[in-house]
Amino acid sequence: VLKSGCYSVGAVGSGVCWEARDGAYAGYAEGHSVDGGRHGTQGSSAQGSTEGDERVRDPQCADTTGNCEASACNVQIGDKLYCSQCSADATGYAPIDGICADVSGGQVCTKDPSSGFCTQCAKNYFLHKGGCYKFGGTPGSTICKDTVDSSGTAGVCSSCSAENGFFANLAPAATKQSCIACNETANIDGLKGVVGCTACKPPSAAGDSNTPKAATCTACDSDKIVKTDNDVTSCVTEEECTEAEGFFVKTNDNTKTCAACNVNCKTCSGAAEQCTSCKEGNTSYLKKTDNSQTGTCVDKTGCTGTNYIDEEAKTCSTCASAGTTDCKTCTKTDGVVTCTSCEDSQKFGLGKKSCVSQCPTNSQAGSDSVCVCNNGFTPNPDSSACVAASSCKTPHCQTCTGEGQEGETCTACATGYYLTPTGQCVDSCDKLGGYYADGNVCKPCNSSCASCTAAGADKCLSCPAGKALKYTSESDISGGGSCVDECRASTGGCDTCGAVIGGSKYCSRCDDASQAPLNGDCATNTARTQFCTIAKDGACTQCKSGLQRAARWPPCVPGSEWQTARMCAAECAAECVRLAAGLGGDGGQLLFLLPWLTRRRPVCGQHTEATARGAATQRHRSASLVEEKPASREAPLQCTSRRPRSAALARRCVPMRSCSRGELPM
Structure with missing residues (x-):
């Protein structure tokens, strides 16, 4: 193999x-x-x-x-x-x-x-x-x-x-x-x-x-391609090259070689100077170029102005990429990026998330030149405006019945939040597992789906164990697809069902040697030649840009689409968070995709075990349809026998084996 x-x-x-x-x-x-x-x-x-x-x-x-x-x-x-x-x-x-x-x-x-x-x-x-x-x-x-x-x-x-x-x-x-x-x-x-x-x-x-x-x-x-390491050559596969620290596949006049990255790069892509991660040392922060996933490795003195140091992710990122607006300088403290200085003619916006010429309506600047909402108003989710404060006790609820009483029921959530069937407000219906956003309300997916984009059996984004996702359109996977029977060898044009994703089998090798699996499917489609540059023996050995090959099996998959450890490689690092050793997954680690849990762009990096468990606990608590409370960064992994619909979410975040029989992570 x-x-x-x-x-x-x-x-x-x-x-x-x-x-x-x-x-x-x-x-x-x-x-x-x-x-x-x-x-x-x-x-x-x-x-x-x-x-x-x-x-x-x-x-x-x-x-x-x-x-x-x-x-x-x-x-x-x-x-x-x-x-x-x-x-x-x-x-x-x-x-x-x-x-x-x-x-x-x-x-x-x-x-x-x-x-x-x-x-x-x-x-x-x-x-x-x-x-x-x-x-x-x-x-x-x-x-x-x-x-x-x-x-x-x-x-x-x-x-x-x-x-x-x-x-x-x-x-x-x-x-x-x-x-x-x-x-x-x-x-x-x-x-x-x-x-x-x-x-x-x-x-x-x-x-x-x-x-x-x-x-x-x-x-x-x-x-195989030629690898040169300190003037010593060897023959390696492309995958062996990309897995080796400090090397990348270099293409020159249609000839591929395994070349060394820049001395400061831990990993790189496309060219020696295009780092994707940095070695530990004086220049250990990755400063990305524009919206690219590559950049150069710099020290702290090389990360100034409208950039900030992220010690956890070991990156030098722009203030704007963290959701701030018009900062002159910014910093990250306790996981939150805020402006630290503005131009002379500006003042700090709400929560120091921006620099503004005038404070938003219903707010004013204090002596520290920071805009603060007036009494009776509160910042909206992105701190761009002040909205009328609600006297409802339910967090993030805008209007409710039985206001302030024990039987209070939320009827509408604040902007940026969604109403759940139990009257709670969450910032993403994905957190519930099996729900989608319809306006500002979370509604249940079709019973055949584990998660979905909208109502209907053809709008699934993930499937229960034993069912496989078949996209309605391979060229537009954002629309979702249907949950069909999982892969069976020697049927449907598939030779080998070697991929197991979320408890379901997907095709890893096609019967037709000229084909290759796309999203685990060998059915004929017009996108086939558009995703795989090199196909051999019914499998893809090289995917086109924007797609990635799984670590141990050959289908091409969108870099931010699949939700299991084997689907989450360096190409989608900006979409993935690595849970620490001890939480399961390949090599004692598990990767999961935050876009499946929240529609906001994730902040990525190497998480400590405590941080990862706290994050997982927080997301599962919100899915249990009870009052969402901030999870401690040291919170232990907890289990509950409630909420059977969340099984798909549990598979995406922490291994089922972490809990006893009949229990699910919360």
Whole structure:
């Protein structure tokens, strides 16, 4: 299983270690494979190994003489295996062109006295993997381009086949292997290749018997790209590259490589200077460019003026991005961003959330130049105006019956709040789980939905366990869709149902190799070619901008759409909050999307366990249709057996296993 999907893999550089066979030549640990043209080479291996990228093959041994040593038919060239050592019972035999032959005459091969392999080759032959291969012959021509012995030294190839993935020994001799494969992992005269490499440049100098110098890889096997780390190259998948701290996939003239980010970036995207997070140290704050998710890493002195330091998120953000207006400078204190200075002609607006020339109607500035609402008025939710204060006891209620009495019932909420069926006021109907906003009133979703955008069975945003969401329009997912039966393998064009989201199975690989799942669905749609740039074997290996590939399965999903840990990756960091270790999810952590819980843009960052639990507790309390109270940042996770409709919300926020049977997080 590759991280971007499921693939059968080839046996590269594993299975046989000739150094353990009675002192035989160390170079025999790797053989070669050339599939014609520039397909590269494979190291020698035992059949059935599954390390590497390519699908496992079962090549046939070209030596049918019966004289090849057991397990020594391991030099793979093209679609065949060739012998590297002949059996001790075959006296006087050694490999010639990979097939055991009588060399007792010594005209072609100088045989090792005690073993069945060559140590030196005569004119018109060169030494490779224990055998002598003829110039211009088969299969020697795939390794060496010479057609005659033109090096001036008998038994030495003067022109190794770079297009087939070989480079020349820096100290050629008839007793040495002339050509070394770019994917060779054994120490060949102080030289070696790179696992999975198909094209390379030789090092400038050889190492020694203990520390060989590796070639510089310039191309890798299919589905892998070259990674350069401090001048050392390796072959990795794109996903392995993006998961490695300080590296990103760089595209130049349609060629992709794994390149290092700027020294201050922890992660980056698109270019080395486009950081998405910063390393700890003096420049540990990410200062984003405009509305981009990338920026540069700065220290505190580089985050001034209309920017503020967010210690929790480790960002340098603009005052305006936090909902303030026209601040000259601002700061974040106790989770709230406020203006700290205004232009000389201005004063602080309500709650210091803005700088204004005049205070809003029904307010006035105090001696500290901060606008304050007059008696009988209170700030609206965004502190832009003063509205008439309500004498209703229900929080955020504007009008009510039985005002101030025990049986008081709210009939209308203040601007920015929504009335629940139980007469409470919440700032988002999403918090209830299974409700949507109709004007300023929360109404229940269709019974088939776990959450929705409006009334109707085709307006679902999430589904109960066992049901899968099928969007009405793949090009406009904001409209929602219907909850249908979850994925079943080998039905509906799906080969594998490898994604489990909110307790429901979704397709992770399509039957049609040219298709790929979009939002877990393989049904034909016109958006298919618009979301996936590279599709292979029924799965997407690269999504277009604005979409992301799940961490362990290959569908593309909108960056801010899915609500489980596997759907919430770096590309949607601005939409996600990471709950601390111990609350469940992948690797002991769980990610959830705040837009599913509140329609306001979330403030993101690494939350402590106490902060995360407090946040989760606060949101679940509001969903339980009781008076909403501010949750302590240290509030423990609590459970309740009430509110069965909130199961979908519970799945989105904290793991069900955190509570006892029959209970739900609150």
